[in-house]
Amino acid sequence: MKILFLHEVNYLTKPIFEMHEFPEYLAALGHEVGFVQFPEGLSKSELANTPFKQEIAGRVFTDVRLTLYTPKTLSGSLLGRLMTALGFKSQFRKILQEYKPDVVVSFAVPTSGWQALSVAKKSGVPFVFRSLDVSHKIRRSIFSPLVAMAERFIYRNADWVSANNPAMLKYCIGMGALQDRSSVELPPLDLSHFDTGLLESDALRERYKIPMDARVTLYMGSFFYFSGLPELIHSFIDTRKVDEYLVLVGGGEQEKQLRKQVATLSMEDFVKFTGFVSFEELPGHLRMANVAVNPMHVSTVSNAAFPNKVIQYMAAGLPVVSTRLDGLVQTFGHDSQLRYVDKSSEVYPAVQELFSSKSLAVIGKANQADVEAKFSSVAAVRAMEARLELLVGAKL
Numbered sequence: 001m002k003i004l005f006l007h008e009v010n011y012l013t014k015p016i017f018e019m020h021e022f023p024e025y026l027a028a029l030g031h032e033v034g035f036v037q038f039p040e041g042l043s044k045s046e047l048a049n050t051p052f053k054q055e056i057a058g059r060v061f062t063d064v065r066l067t068l069y070t071p072k073t074l075s076g077s078l079l080g081r082l083m084t085a086l087g088f089k090s091q092f093r094k095i096l097q098e099y100k101p102d103v104v105v106s107f108a109v110p111t112s113g114w115q116a117l118s119v120a121k122k123s124g125v126p127f128v129f130r131s132l133d134v135s136h137k138i139r140r141s142i143f144s145p146l147v148a149m150a151e152r153f154i155y156r157n158a159d160w161v162s163a164n165n166p167a168m169l170k171y172c173i174g175m176g177a178l179q180d181r182s183s184v185e186l187p188p189l190d191l192s193h194f195d196t197g198l199l200e201s202d203a204l205r206e207r208y209k210i211p212m213d214a215r216v217t218l219y220m221g222s223f224f225y226f227s228g229l230p231e232l233i234h235s236f237i238d239t240r241k242v243d244e245y246l247v248l249v250g251g252g253e254q255e256k257q258l259r260k261q262v263a264t265l266s267m268e269d270f271v272k273f274t275g276f277v278s279f280e281e282l283p284g285h286l287r288m289a290n291v292a293v294n295p296m297h298v299s300t301v302s303n304a305a306f307p308n309k310v311i312q313y314m315a316a317g318l319p320v321v322s323t324r325l326d327g328l329v330q331t332f333g334h335d336s337q338l339r340y341v342d343k344s345s346e347v348y349p350a351v352q353e354l355f356s357s358k359s360l361a362v363i364g365k366a367n368q369a370d371v372e373a374k375f376s377s378v379a380a381v382r383a384m385e386a387r388l389e390l391l392v393g394a395k396l
Contacts, residue, residue, distance in 0.1 A: 001392055002032045004101035008084075008111035010040040010076065011068060012056070015250075016279040017308050018132075018164070018187040019107050020059050025188055025381040027064040034067040034099050036092070038084060038111055042076035053098075059279065060190065069095050071112075081111050088115040096123050102392045103128065106154075109135040110143065114150040117157055126391040129158040131172050137301040138224070152176050160391055162384070165306035167326035185387060186331070187308065188380035191372055193283060194315035200284030208247065208272045210288070215244045217351050218289035218318075220282070221309045223252035226302060228295030228323065228344030230254070230261060235348035237267055244355070246271045249285050286316035290360060291351050294322035295344040303327060310338075311375055314367035319360055321350045331374070337366040 005023045014020075027033040039047055050070050058064040071091040073080040092112070096104075096119060103126045106113050113129070120127040136147035155161055155177040162185045163169035169184050205212055217236070223229055229248070236246045248258070248271065255273070262271045277285055286292065292313035296302040303326040310328060313320045322328060324340040332338055341350050354360060 001026075001102045001388060002034075002100065003388065004034045004036065004095070004099055004104045005107070006036045006104060006112060006116050007107040008038040008040075008081070008109070008113070010042070011035050011037040012059070013041060015276060016059055018130075021188045021190070021377070022105070022130075022381065022384055023066060024058040024060045024064050025377060026385060027058065027066060028061055029381070029385065031385075033064075034069065034095075034101065036069045036071065036095060036112070036116075038081065038108075039070050039073065039076040040081075044075045047073065047075060047080075067099065069099075071095075085111050085115070088112045089119055092116050092119045093123075096120070096125060101125060103388050105130055105388070106158075107132060109154060110147045110150045114153050117154055121157065126159045126394075128160045128162055128388065128391065129154050131155075131161055131163045131168055133168075133305045134171060134301045137299075160387065162387060165304075165327040166330040168304045168306060171300075171304040183387065185383050186375055186380050187306070187311075188377035188384075189311055189315055189371065189375040190377050191315050191375070193279075194286065194312055195317075196283045200281070201288035204281075204284050204288045208274065209269070210245050210247075210272065211243070213243065215241075215355050216247055216289045216291075217244070217348070218247045218249065218286065218292045218313075219295070219309075220249040220286065220292070220312070221307070222250055223248075223254035223258060225254060226297040226299060227252075227254060228297050228347065229258055231344035232293065232295040232347055233258060233261055233271060235345055236271065237262075237265055239348060239352065240270065241352075244270070244352075247274065247285070247289065248272065249274045249277055249282075251276055282312070283316060286313060286318060289318060291354050292316075292318040292320050293347050293351060294320065294325075294328075295347040296323055296325065297344055298323050298325065298342070306331065311371050314338075314371040315375075317364040317368045319354050319363040320367060321347050321354065323347065332370060336370055337363045 007019050023033045054068050056068045073084045104120050105128045107130050117127050136144045155175045161172050161177040161182040164187050294307050294310050306327040321339045
């Protein structure tokens, strides 16, 4: 098949997740794969030197090649995003005419998703929307009502809606997706990648000035407004014991607030901000932790989403404490070794209970086995491949 993926973020700089994994796994299986990105973060001068079309090496698999399209816009800023939203149809029409895909798979909503769907429909190209989150509530914005309208348009008109977990599927159907044109395809995960990093973990503790015998709690991911990180930090500072450290891997809109919160109480020696780390260094960072956490606020957004960080934690053999999110509970069931709490403020006390347990390693191994059973990259990619082949076959 000739498959064209679409997202409204930067393919080359975004931390690796399924928007990279599905395309590159499918390319490794012999499919021809293209990707349309939005050049998030690039300046006007950087964009001037960015070709409309280029061949790139994969980020998950460096030996696969993809065709990357970068629509012309003013910059990778909010203004550039607004310009893209207004003028994307003509650019996507040009891409479809040139690339001639058998099927389009979109992760995008407001910047380019609804426009791409309209063009694909008129061109007779099957369009799959891959639903990962509640787009209109991810960020607080005056544009949220318009994003919600774009979501509904996509759910109601896509040829197929593929959700990454059962709770997300329920949300999609509630927003207008048809039950007989929707399904759950779990995301792929390279389990072998997260089974590495043990040797690097000691060096990383040394880098961040964390004693080798310290108990480390780790959060990895974006610092969104619903992350629950302020509550996590407050609980940590309030109740930490002398040998306990908190490591925050990532960054985002809350970072300035979080750093101020830590600095105000002079806790910089015990709360470590690493910034974003490369995909290659991620396993080592995970493995220097004793417990990993997902303190997201319980809400419509977080209940429908499936935090990729949690399966990465589990793949690295870590015990995990998370707020009780529908997407996690419905995917793993009530009998898993995931530890659930009701509120973000309850996460760190639950971590401390785990620290006093003698079964940390057993819990970590059980989590690893659970992920291996559900998220084999081979099974996930074959399921997505089969879904796309059905749509392409129906068109033919």
